Amino acid sequence: MNIGAAAEEAGVSAKMIRHYEAIGLLRPALRRDNRYRDYGDREVHELRFIGRARRLGFSIEEIRTLLALWRDDARPSRDVRRVAQAHLQDLESRIAEMQAMAGSLRELVAHCHGDSRPDCPILDGLGAARENG
Amino acid sequence: MNIGAAAEEAGVSAKMIRHYEAIGLLRPALRRDNRYRDYGDREVHELRFIGRARRLGFSIEEIRTLLALWRDDARPSRDVRRVAQAHLQDLESRIAEMQAMAGSLRELVAHCHGDSRPDCPILDGLGAARENG
DNA sequence: GCTTGACCTTCCAATGGTGGGAAGGTGTAT
DNA sequence: ATACACCTTCCCACCATTGGAAGGTCAAGC
Numbered sequence: 001m002n003i004g005a006a007a008e009e010a011g012v013s014a015k016m017i018r019h020y021e022a023i024g025l026l027r028p029a030l031r032r033d034n035r036y037r038d039y040g041d042r043e044v045h046e047l048r049f050i051g052r053a054r055r056l057g058f059s060i061e062e063i064r065t066l067l068a069l070w071r072d073d074a075r076p077s078r079d080v081r082r083v084a085q086a087h088l089q090d091l092e093s094r095i096a097e098m099q100a101m102a103g104s105l106r107e108l109v110a111h112c113h114g115d116s117r118p119d120c121p122i123l124d125g126l127g128a129a130r131e132n133g
Numbered sequence: 134m135n136i137g138a139a140a141e142e143a144g145v146s147a148k149m150i151r152h153y154e155a156i157g158l159l160r161p162a163l164r165r166d167n168r169y170r171d172y173g174d175r176e177v178h179e180l181r182f183i184g185r186a187r188r189l190g191f192s193i194e195e196i197r198t199l200l201a202l203w204r205d206d207a208r209p210s211r212d213v214r215r216v217a218q219a220h221l222q223d224l225e226s227r228i229a230e231m232q233a234m235a236g237s238l239r240e241l242v243a244h245c246h247g248d249s250r251p252d253c254p255i256l257d258g259l260g261a262a263r264e265n266g
Numbered sequence: 267g268c269t270t271g272a273c274c275t276t277c278c279a280a281t282g283g284t285g286g287g288a289a290g291g292t293g294t295a296t
Numbered sequence: 297a298t299a300c301a302c303c304t305t306c307c308c309a310c311c312a313t314t315g316g317a318a319g320g321t322c323a324a325g326c
Contacts, residue, residue, distance in 0.1 A: 002302075002303070003302095003303075004301095004302065004303080013284080013285085014303090015284070015285065015286090016283080016284070016285095018304095018305090019283080019284080034291085034292060034293085034303075034304090035291085035292090035303080035304065036292080036293095036302090036303055036304080037303085037304090045260065048260070049259050049260050052258075052259045052260075052261075053259050054283090055234070056234050056237060056238055056259075057231065057234045057238075059282080059283095060282075060283075066256070066259065069253075069256065070256050070259070070260060072251075073251060074251055075251050075253070076248065076249040076250065076251065077245050077246060077247055077248060077249075077250055077251060077252060077253035077255075078247045078248055078249060080245065080247075080253045080255045080256055081242060081245045081247035081253070081255065082247075084238060084241060084242050084245070084255050085242055087238065088235060088238045088239060088242055091231055091234060091235045091238065092235055094231065095228060095231050095232060095235060098190065098224055098227065098228050098231070099228060101188070101189050101190045101224060102221060102224045102225055102228060104189060105189055105190075105217060105220065105221045105224065106221060108217060109214060109217050109218055109221055112210050112213065112214045112217070113210060114210055114211045114213075114214035114215075115209065115210060115211055116209040116210075116211060117209070117210055118205075118206060118207055118208050118209065118210060119210060120202075120208070120210035120213045120214070122210075122213050122214065122217050123199070123202065123203050123213055125185075126182050126185045126186050126189075126199065126203070127178065127181070127182050127185075127203060128185075135273075135274075136273095136274075137272095137273065137274080146313080146314085147274090148313075148314065148315090149312085149313070149314095151275095151276090152312080152313080167274075167275090167320085167321060167322085168274080168275065168320085168321090169273090169274055169275080169321080170274085170275090187312090192311080192312090193311080193312075267326100268325105268326085269324105269325090269326085270323105270324085270325085270326100271322100271323095271324090272321100272322085272323090272324105273320105273321075273322075273323095274319100274320075274321070274322090275318100275319075275320065275321095276317105276318090276319090276320105277316105277317085277318095278315105278316090278317085279314100279315085279316085279317105280313100280314085280315080280316105281312100281313085281314080281315100282311100283310100284309100284310085285308100285309085285310085286307105286308080286309080286310105287306100287307090287308085287309105288305105288306085288307085288308105289304100289305090289306090290303100290304080290305090291302100291303075291304070291305105292301100292302075292303065292304095293300100293301085293302075293303090294299100294300090294301085294302100295298100295299090295300090295301105296297100296298085296299085296300105
């Protein structure tokens with residue numbers, strides 16, 4: 001199976017597959033006589049794992065850890081849970097940050113009449129002398 | 134006022150101030166005989182504006198637009214509002230995406246007993262054959 | 267006057283994850 | 297043979313920020 005087909009099946013771009021191999025996330029793919037990379041079900045399965053983890057926001061380094069655990073039949077689920085929970089907390093704190101941003105912004109937008117007049121609470125808020133306003 | 138002091142006052146790193154100047158977000162600072170950049174209240178005020186906008190998640194290009202509007206006494210507040218609202222919607226959709234991630238992840242974490250046993254719904258979820266699981 | 271240390275200057279590189287594209291090889295169908 | 301779709305490696309760009317090297321400047325203390 002060529003890289004394009006594997007990419008299609010796994011939901012990861014061919015570009016990224018090569019990249020994952022280059023940074024050592026994946027073992028170098030087998031090559032045909034062509035020098036074309038050759039993928040089987042096992043590799044596609046791994047790629048799908050990576051794709052899904054990326055879509056859940058895990059970093060490459062986190063995925064490196066998760067893949068190692070995945071391959072290890074004797075891993076304690078505790079280790080997996082720790083990685084996932086740390087990432088979840090990271091996600092949650094980033095969400096909270098962005099919600100704070102959105103909240104302030106909504107406030108500013110709500111008070112701006114948004115017509116042809118120049119006075120604008122949004123610009124006033126950004127230019128204000130005090131940091132909390 | 135040297136760049137360090139201006140950075141301190143405005144809540145933006147000196148490194149970034151130079152960068153903002155290099156990319157044309159800020160007009161080149163006046164220089165002393167030293168060749169040191171020299172900042173006054175007006176410039177610090179602008180830097181503070183930029184810092185606040187960055188903290189609200191506006192991109193450099195958005196800030197470029199906002200700064201131009203800020204400097205233009207005759208801007209229609211409509212234009213400002215449009216920029217802010219577009220950014221707000223962008224923020225909101227990114228928040229929604231991340232909340233979806235966090236939700237799936239919470240689900241997985243909740244079902245993982247997290248002890249010394251190897252079976253783990255988190256890994257099962259990431260490795261699953263189906264995409265929606 | 268000379269040293270020390272805290273500033274400042276410019277320039278180059280790295281981060282993370284992904285995409286774009288060049289330049290060239292390969293496979294397959296007409 | 298020709299066209300086209302795929303593959304290969306390689307380098308570059310994005311965005312915003314940080315780090316560091318190599319060197320200039322200033323103020324304080326001895």
